[in-house]
Amino acid sequence: MTSWHPGERRSDSSSMLRVDQAGEYGATRIYAGQLAVLRRNCPEAKLTARMAAQEQRHLDRFNRLMSDRRVRPTALQPLWNVAGFALGAATALMSEKAALACTDAIETEIDKHYGKQLAELGEDDPELARDIADFRADELEHRDVARDAGAMNALGYPLLTAAIRAGCRMAIELSKRI
Ligand SMILES: [Fe+2]
Ligand SMILES: [Fe+2]
Structure with missing residues (x-):
């Protein structure tokens, strides 16, 4: 067990930034x-293009901070x-709804991940916490966009999302360490 000294950051925000940048990068690839x-201009493609632009903003910001x-x-x-690219392509090849189910699964894990980090950060590193x-x-x-657009109607939704969520958790753990 390591002791804590005043002025020292208890949470390791460098490792947080590393895993978060990896996640946002992965999201852009998915x-x-x-x-x-x-198919270009299908409703799912339009939603996805909008979300992809937001992931790019997240990634750019973390790249800057890093x-x-x-x-x-x-x-x-x-x-x-x-x-990331393979997961995105594979789910979209299954169906439009499967692509949405992938987003549903990934964002469910990322929400939990970011929530945990915010709790861990507390008052440490307000700059990172804000982002x-x-x-x-x-x-x-x-x-929510993915669910509203019918993610849950994807064939095999429970199994598909459970598998993607497990993969996402594994990717988070690996990116913390390597
Ligand atoms: Fe993101
Ligand atoms: Fe996202």
Whole structure:
């Protein structure tokens, strides 16, 4: 057990920033994979394009913070590049509703993840906490957009979302460590 010294940050905001940047990067790759497959201008593609633009804003912000703070990105970035795109493309190939179910699953986990981080941060690092709270509101909106558009009507929704959520949790744990 390590003792805490005054002035020291109890929460490790560098590692938080690393995992969050990885997650936002992964999100841009998932949506890119979906948009590569979805029929242009179908309702799902329009919703997805809008969410993808918001993910890009989240990613740009975390990239900026990382370079300001000299935090290195996760070494798994090349993996999230491929795995994110593959997940997006695969779900969109299943169906439009499956693509939405993927968003539903991912954003459910990200909401929990950001909520945990905010609790852990407390009064530490208000700059990062502000961004996390801001982005968390967007992620929740994405989840609701996906549900309102029929995510739950996807074939095999319970199994599909459980699998994606488990994968998302694994990606979070790996990005914290590597
Ligand atoms: Fe995001
Ligand atoms: Fe999102």
